[in-house]
Amino acid sequence: MKTISLFDRPLEIRDTETKGRGVFALEHLPAHTCIEISPVLLFQKEQYENHGQYTVLNEYTYVWSAGRQGLALGLGSMFNHDRCPNVYWKKDEPNRCISYFTLRQVHPNEELCISYGDQLWFDDGSASSHNHYDQPEEENSFLQNLLL
Ligand SMILES: C[S@@+](CC[C@H](N)C(=O)[O-])C[C@H]1O[C@@H](n2cnc3c(N)ncnc32)[C@H](O)[C@@H]1O
DSSP states (O other): EEEEOOTTSEEEEEEOSSSSEEEEEEOOOOOTOEEEEEEEEEEOHHHHTTGGGGGGGGGGEEGGGOEEEEEEEEGGGOOOOSSSEEEEEEETTTTTTEEEEEEBBBTTTTTEEEEEOOSSSSOOGGGGGGOOOOOOOHHHHHHHHHOO
């Protein structure tokens, strides 16, 4: 299957050339739009250390409190990494979910990507296939604050 449409949402899961599947916008999305709220499945520290980390889960989970790891259900596990992301995320630990927002205006057919940080475990496809959107200064500082 090449694409999965998401019914009433202007988003689609597509195969990419170098990154596996990814999430794409089908229309213009304004900055700071909430595009997804993913419920999170939590793994206890021991469960993850003894089992989870040796499986494919290790490419998908988010660090959670008390040494736990969280798997974002829904779209949250489908966002690829970009060193200049157009999506940021916020953990909501009490409600065990992660919300995802656009960092800037997103154009139709643009891939929606988050930043995984500096320690990548794969060859970064975003380094070469980077989109050439010039991020305005104020959006840049907003991103810097989030990542600090
Ligand atoms: C959370 S998953 C993202 C969804 C994944 N593409 C899929 O098809 O299931 C993380 C994995 O996606 C791939 N990936 C994400 N961002 C990438 C990038 N910038 N360059 C290459 N591979 C990437 C890597 O294989 C990574 O382990």
